[in-house]
Amino acid sequence: MSTPAPAPVAPPIATVGVDAAPSWLSARLASHADARRAFDLAREQFIAGHRIDMGALAAALGVDRTSLFRWVGNRDALLSEVLWSLAVPTLVQADHATADRVGADRLAELLTHFVADLNRAPYFREFLRREPARALRLLTTVESEIQRRYVATAEWLIRAELGAEPLGGAIDVHSLAYLLVRVSESFTYADLIAGDEPSASRARAAFRVLLRAD
Numbered sequence: 001m002s003t004p005a006p007a008p009v010a011p012p013i014a015t016v017g018v019d020a021a022p023s024w025l026s027a028r029l030a031s032h033a034d035a036r037r038a039f040d041l042a043r044e045q046f047i048a049g050h051r052i053d054m055g056a057l058a059a060a061l062g063v064d065r066t067s068l069f070r071w072v073g074n075r076d077a078l079l080s081e082v083l084w085s086l087a088v089p090t091l092v093q094a095d096h097a098t099a100d101r102v103g104a105d106r107l108a109e110l111l112t113h114f115v116a117d118l119n120r121a122p123y124f125r126e127f128l129r130r131e132p133a134r135a136l137r138l139l140t141t142v143e144s145e146i147q148r149r150y151v152a153t154a155e156w157l158i159r160a161e162l163g164a165e166p167l168g169g170a171i172d173v174h175s176l177a178y179l180l181v182r183v184s185e186s187f188t189y190a191d192l193i194a195g196d197e198p199s200a201s202r203a204r205a206a207f208r209v210l211l212r213a214d
Contacts, residue, residue: 021152023145025073025081035071037061042072043082049126052079080138080145086124087146090117091153104213107161111154111184111207116200118188132192140185150184151177167212176210183207 029036038061042052054075058068072078094113098106118124128135139146154177158166166176187203190196207213 021149023077023081023084023149025077026084028072029081032071034063034067038068038072039078039081039085042078043085046079046082046127047086047123049123051130052082054078076134076138077145079134083127083138084146084149086121087114087118087150090114090121093117103161104208104211107157107180108204108207108211108213110157111180112200112204115184115188115198115203119198119200128189128192136189136192140189147181147185150181154178154180162211179210180207183210 025035025039029039038057041060042057045057046052052075054065054068058065061068072081091114094110094117097113098110101109138144141147151174155173158173158177158180164173166173171179183203183206186193187199187206190198
């Protein structure tokens with residue numbers, strides 16, 4: 001009697017969507033042991049609520065600042081990679097939490113889940129409080145590696161849930177992805193942008209209107 005083949009497992013977002021637009025540092029971390037060591041320590045410090053300081057990080061690694069910059073780039077590059085590495089499991093968690101939904105409803109709830117988790121993450125809120133101007137620059141501007149990767153992930157999600165011509169072709173995939181990301185940013189960083197309270201519930205309402213989710 002033959003053994004039945006295992007049921008196929010759908011890949012999590014991280015294997016397709018989140019990796020749709022990798023950074024130069026993410027590629028380097030896969031092949032450079034010292035860069036990975038520096039990144040892991042920086043990530044650990046960030047999660048603990050500490051400011052990533054390149055001089056202190058180099059000292060903790062037993063190297064000079066020149067070596068550290070050669071391994072991982074400047075502070076902004078390292079911070080961006082740390083932030084995105086924390087966004088990835090948050091997106092995957094949101095993906096799993098909404099696995100029973102489909103289409104526009106699933107996309108709206110997945111993004112809402114992501115916003116809610118970011119708003120609750122103490123290390124993330126501490127970073128926003130500690131370095132508000134840098135946070136907005138790294139997270140929300142057109143030069144932002146994080147925004148670029150978030151938009152690419154949103155594009156992948158839109159194609160997966162709504163197809164290549166979302167909303168009946170009324171808008172292209174990239175433009176819709178960018179709008180969704182801007183809504184996400186608006187209600188995650190509301191305190192920094194407008195002096196308002198971050199709100200996943202208001203983000204949900206905006207997502208559902210934009211996606212025409214019943």
